[in-house]
Amino acid sequence: MRENHILQGHLLGAFTVLVWGTTFVSTKVLLRTFSPVEIMVTRFALGFAALLIASRGWMRAKEKRHEILFALAGLSGVTLYFLMENIALTYISASLVGIIVAAAPLFTALFAALLLHEKLGRWFFCGFVCAMAGVALVSLAGVSELHFSPLGALLGVGAALVWGVYSVLIRYLGAAGYATVPLTCRVFGYGLLFLLIPAFLEGFPAGPAAWLEPVHLANLLFLGLGASATCFATWNRAVFLLGPVRTSAYIYATPIVTIISSALILHETMTPSMWLGTALALGGLVLSERDGTKKENKSKR
Template identity: 25%
Template structure:
């Protein structure tokens, strides 16, 4: 393995930590910042960050006119609706449970790809789906029996489905532009949608002094989990196989749950922990290639 790839590999767990701790950071930020306002600012800043990255790399920001409708639809589903729904999910439900439910995204994407794109379900994907169903049952059945199902958890589940639908749209009607360009425009689309929601439901934000804890969480959300994380993500996927890069995303729900325990004082139940293990196992089975180490050797 080259020294460059070895150093890049160290960025994978860092990404998992940045995106994982973003869950409690967003929840803390929401204690003083309205959800539409938070998402409008966060997505817009992230989109502008990717614009800068694209320009520094000499990549074009141009998207062909016939491809704008599919870009708008995918951006609305996988970025705008996904992020706004999760903001309200975290206001109405424990962050740890919302993180676990949200990470069923690859499971729904696999099912929808089978139904709408005709993609085959091999043994690995079937195992992933079975683990995912078991994880949802572990989470949901105790809540149903105890009357603990909330609107916030429903929002988290709809957010996962919305992301999966956006993925299907992207697969079915791809946009012929660099990945960083597509992501930048989708985030800016998400920021514009959230800004409209902000104006409609919250009005223009009034500047105010935030508590130190909230300010620290907001700074981490914008600078760490948005600007830095997106820069690192596109650095990783440019140098390592997609399967290896995906390992970092598998850390996100686990770090999110642990962060919620440490920073928010949440106490997940045994069924929550079991659901977390099963959902991460399901996503790993679906996302990772059969031989991730072989893929890594190919990058030498």
């Protein structure tokens, strides 16, 4: 039974990253017409509605302190993460943002060790170094000019940091006995509530007709129902089954999926440095999972 749960966790983590790595296409199309805040509010509103229907209503928290944790999870994993990442893109290049945000597994591991008392083996840190080298090669391949700003870099680090907080909170709430879909629905509810603040300040500049265009509607539905509702639920389930440290290692593969999907969909060329970076990033993912595999083997004896 445990082996089935571990396999399920890995499959869910891989599936989630596969979808998240392709969302850049939809976001790129939508950014021609909509602002980042408009896209975020719409995708999470759609995701929240879908999860609310699937959950058959708003789940009640078992304890009052859990209510605070749900709010913190929504604030960190939805509102702050996406706002920081998108604002960082206005200060520094997308390549640098991708590299910085890919450090999220390190922050997740540190928070898990501090708050959940999870042990970190040497293979995790070896995998981190290997994967970051690969992510850097993939992200910087073909980039002739890098736009750097201390504020942009700080926002990128902040996004990676709050994702670590989110992962630990999800692990704790999952262990408290909450089902994945209602848990994710509650997190989305708080995240959407906090997102309404910047949405109110910025407004919705896109005209009503833009929302009903088939291309825009299709991409918004993909982001809202697929990348948000479905993938946050699968990611949260993977975190519960594998733990935040092992699940977060799959983030290393996100730039790889992005670069391969760009080659397939946009017909961009894969350079030798990209192939090398892909191999290093995937190697880092395997190394990071090695400590967890050793623990499983010991538990069988």
